[in-house]
Amino acid sequence: MNAPRLSKQVISLALVAPLLLFLIVFFALPLVTMMKSAVSDPVAARTLPATARSVSSWNRTSPPTVEMQAAFVADLRQISDDQLFGDLVRRLNSAKSGFRTLMPKTRKAALDTAGSIDLVALDKRWGDISYWQAVSVAASSKITDRNLLAAVDLQRDASGAIASVPADASANKAIMLRTFVMALTVTGACVLIGFPFAMIAASVDGWKRQLLLGAVLLPLWTSLLVRTAAWFILLQDRGLINSVLMQSGVTSSPIPLIFNRAGVIIAMTHVLLPFMVLPIFSVLIGIPKNLMPAAASLGAHPVRAFLNVLLPLGLRGVVSGSLLVFMSALGYYITPALIGGAKDQMISSVIAYYATGAANWGMAGALGLVLLAATMILYAIYLRLSSERETSP
Amino acid sequence: MNNPFIRLEEVSKSFGLLTVVEGLNLEIGKGEFISLLGPSGSGKTTILMMLAGFENPTSGAIWAGGKRIDSLPPHRRNMGVVFQNYALFPHMTVSQNVAFPLKMRSLPRAEVKERVGKALDMVQLGSLAERRPSQLSGGQQQRVALARALIFEPEVVLMDEPLGALDKQLREQMQLDIRDLHRRLKLTIVFVTHDQSEALTMSDRIAIFNRGKIEQIGKPSDIYDHPSTQFVAEFIGETNLVWGTVKSMEGGTARVQLPAGQQVLVETATDLGPNSKVCLSIRPERIKVGRREAAGNNITAAVSDIVYHGDHLRLIARSDGQSLIIKTDRSQPTLSIGDEVQLSFLSSDCWVVRP
Ligand SMILES: Nc1ncnc2c1ncn2[C@@H]1O[C@H](COP(=O)(O)OP(=O)(O)OP(=O)(O)O)[C@@H](O)[C@H]1O
Ligand SMILES: [Mg+2]
Numbered sequence: 001m002n003a004p005r006l007s008k009q010v011i012s013l014a015l016v017a018p019l020l021l022f023l024i025v026f027f028a029l030p031l032v033t034m035m036k037s038a039v040s041d042p043v044a045a046r047t048l049p050a051t052a053r054s055v056s057s058w059n060r061t062s063p064p065t066v067e068m069q070a071a072f073v074a075d076l077r078q079i080s081d082d083q084l085f086g087d088l089v090r091r092l093n094s095a096k097s098g099f100r101t102l103m104p105k106t107r108k109a110a111l112d113t114a115g116s117i118d119l120v121a122l123d124k125r126w127g128d129i130s131y132w133q134a135v136s137v138a139a140s141s142k143i144t145d146r147n148l149l150a151a152v153d154l155q156r157d158a159s160g161a162i163a164s165v166p167a168d169a170s171a172n173k174a175i176m177l178r179t180f181v182m183a184l185t186v187t188g189a190c191v192l193i194g195f196p197f198a199m200i201a202a203s204v205d206g207w208k209r210q211l212l213l214g215a216v217l218l219p220l221w222t223s224l225l226v227r228t229a230a231w232f233i234l235l236q237d238r239g240l241i242n243s244v245l246m247q248s249g250v251t252s253s254p255i256p257l258i259f260n261r262a263g264v265i266i267a268m269t270h271v272l273l274p275f276m277v278l279p280i281f282s283v284l285i286g287i288p289k290n291l292m293p294a295a296a297s298l299g300a301h302p303v304r305a306f307l308n309v310l311l312p313l314g315l316r317g318v319v320s321g322s323l324l325v326f327m328s329a330l331g332y333y334i335t336p337a338l339i340g341g342a343k344d345q346m347i348s349s350v351i352a353y354y355a356t357g358a359a360n361w362g363m364a365g366a367l368g369l370v371l372l373a374a375t376m377i378l379y380a381i382y383l384r385l386s387s388e389r390e391t392s393p
Numbered sequence: 394m395n396n397p398f399i400r401l402e403e404v405s406k407s408f409g410l411l412t413v414v415e416g417l418n419l420e421i422g423k424g425e426f427i428s429l430l431g432p433s434g435s436g437k438t439t440i441l442m443m444l445a446g447f448e449n450p451t452s453g454a455i456w457a458g459g460k461r462i463d464s465l466p467p468h469r470r471n472m473g474v475v476f477q478n479y480a481l482f483p484h485m486t487v488s489q490n491v492a493f494p495l496k497m498r499s500l501p502r503a504e505v506k507e508r509v510g511k512a513l514d515m516v517q518l519g520s521l522a523e524r525r526p527s528q529l530s531g532g533q534q535q536r537v538a539l540a541r542a543l544i545f546e547p548e549v550v551l552m553d554e555p556l557g558a559l560d561k562q563l564r565e566q567m568q569l570d571i572r573d574l575h576r577r578l579k580l581t582i583v584f585v586t587h588d589q590s591e592a593l594t595m596s597d598r599i600a601i602f603n604r605g606k607i608e609q610i611g612k613p614s615d616i617y618d619h620p621s622t623q624f625v626a627e628f629i630g631e632t633n634l635v636w637g638t639v640k641s642m643e644g645g646t647a648r649v650q651l652p653a654g655q656q657v658l659v660e661t662a663t664d665l666g667p668n669s670k671v672c673l674s675i676r677p678e679r680i681k682v683g684r685r686e687a688a689g690n691n692i693t694a695a696v697s698d699i700v701y702h703g704d705h706l707r708l709i710a711r712s713d714g715q716s717l718i719i720k721t722d723r724s725q726p727t728l729s730i731g732d733e734v735q736l737s738f739l740s741s742d743c744w745v746v747r748p
Contacts, residue, residue, distance in 0.1 A: 294480035296467040298494040
């Protein structure tokens with residue numbers, strides 16, 4: 001490689017470095033941390049520190065040493081939090097069933113008697129090496145699938161097999177489904193409003209086009225709170241829409257438009273509309289102007305010309321717009337929080353609850369991971385479809 | 394014309410304050426190939442768009458096949474249109490493009506298939522039926538557009554500079570192809586172009602447009618040999634325009650005095666009063682060099698430039714302040730700049746044009 005080329009590469013590297021650094025520090029690292037917290041499982045390692053230390057020198061095939069047993073008993077005496085102990089039992093039991101009865105018995109003995117205890121005499125299961133293997137693995141490993149399973153309403157039962165959680169405790173799947181349904185509804189609404197709008201905007205020019213595009217971009221330029229205040233004014237029971245409807249006699253009592261699903265959908269559609277209109281618009285203005293006249297001259301009624309020519313050609317814009325809108329809608333948090341009721345919260349608010357309310361970073365991370373995975377799968381499908389369209393003859 | 398197929402009657406079209414077509418009267422016969430020729434902006438496309446139904450006349454009436462059509466929407470006019478840049482549907486294959494008009498007419502599938510096959514064979518594109526327009530050359534796209542405009546057997550085919558984007562060789566080939574189709578299918582074709590040689594070689598009649606009005610309309614030979622105005626004479630082919638004063642008029646022949654004093658004889662159908670100023674058009678290829686014509690006009694001139702053109706020579710000669718262009722074959726004895734030459738032309742090759 002010669003010198004000028006090298007220096008050129010150095011310069012281009014220097015130019016992208018700030019962005020790269022920014023992305024790594026503020027995007028990639030938090031993401032990795034989040035994902036790690038979703039699968040990290042420190043409970044056994046945290047509750048059994050002395051055991052973890054002493055099993056590190058054990059070869060896992062010879063009978064348990066006396067130090068290991070002593071360390072284990074000492075660790076058990078240290079656990080004062082019943083909740084934490086329960087976690088530990090569940091964790092161990094998920095690896096080998098039998099711990100559920102063995103552990104409380106052992107803990108009771110450890111707390112009742114001071115000094116060393118002969119564990120095998122207490123319960124002959126401690127003579128079984130496989131129990132010690134389970135303890136050793138749990139104490140020295142820090143990874144679990146518990147959070148990920150819980151994120152999709154699954155858990156490991158006593159035998160360690162995957163099972164669904166009882167119906168009254170399961171909520172995540174329902175909220176996830178609700179999130180997808182709402183995002184899909186918003187996307188559909190954006191297509192229905194956005195496509196005709198983009199068509200009009202592409203067919204006029206000059207100040208009219210600027211005005212139309214400005215109108216659709218407006219939500220991006222106004223502050224969220226101003227926008228929300230505007231929605232309150234519009235959508236509340238004595239708001240603009242309801243008073244017009246009531247005065248014109250369409251309804252006798254106000255239609256609830258805010259703090260419910262309808263309000264959230266309206267507000268989200270409003271905010272996300274630009275992401276639908278702009279891709280469709282840019283595709284439509286790229287379509288040669290004389291195709292529609294050509295279709296008409298060949299005998300196509302305007303409706304058929306639209307269905308056969310403009311729609312298929314504009315579909316690329318619809319697909320990329322839909323993808324943008326759908327993916328943004330999946331992660332919406334503030335709008336449902338402000339405009340929606342308790343039953344309209346999307347998965348983001350559950351994540352926020354775990355992250356800031358319950359300080360359960362593991363669950364927050366796991367839910368985030370599931371959302372990310374779902375989004376990536378959709379994106380992969382989109383890429384697959386769009387590349388197929390381009391390569392097909 | 395006693396039974397015109399298309400008739401435009403006092404058709405005008407304005408865009409805001411700009412009047413693009415003004416009081417146009419035009420009759421087109423069935424099976425006729427008529428070219429609309431004129432400089433850029435003279436309103437040719439606008440007329441075509443009004444025929445096709447994409448623009449509405451501001452005033453006037455358009456008739457086709459005995460019916461008034463100017464309020465009929467484009468998809469019900471049954472006119473094939475070939476657009477300047479073809480306007481093929483990029484998301485359809487060649488055969489889907491060609492099948493489009495038949496699909497819109499809800500023809501049975503088997504018939505569509507058969508007719509598409511025939512149409513593609515007619516334009517020699519049978520082997521490319523499954524390609525997309527983007528995978529075709531300009532000439533091939535052109536032929537697809539042609540097949541698509543002809544497949545539904547329209548009564549009229551409108552073409553807006555269909556060959557404008559092709560190179561010279563391909564353009565000449567396509568000119569012959571279109572002329573051949575016109576004859577075989579007995580089509581009525583309205584052909585817009587601003588290429589005068591294209592109009593001369595292809596048309597039954599040519600309408601020369603200038604600023605939204607017909608300047609002259611007639612057979613190619615009429616237009617070329619007997620241009621009625623200075624604009625037409627200059628627009629079609631190349632010509633020498635010479636101003637003079639009428640001295641006398643006997644029968645169909647006028648004696649015109651040029652500014653430098655020479656007198657020439659001019660055949661004309663119009664009666665020219667003595668001392669009226671006239672503009673004469675003399676085609677460069679009608680002027681003979683180095684020969685005296687007893688029955689014609691003879692002028693001596695000095696060669697001021699010689700330009701070699703392969704198949705012919707172009708001389709620029711000056712005679713008493715008047716510059717003349719002469720096209721001559723290469724059998725001429727070698728001339729050089731500054732030589733004195735004898736120029737002659739017949740009185741019938743000298744044509745009076747209106748300014
Ligand atoms: N939709 C329109 N709005 C305003 N002016 C127009 C419109 N269409 C055409 N014009 C004007 O009408 C005049 C004639 O246009 P037209 O396209 O008919 O010319 P043309 O003879 O086809 O020229 P060319 O040879 O360049 O294609 C031009 O001055 C053009 O600017
Ligand atoms: Mg034009």
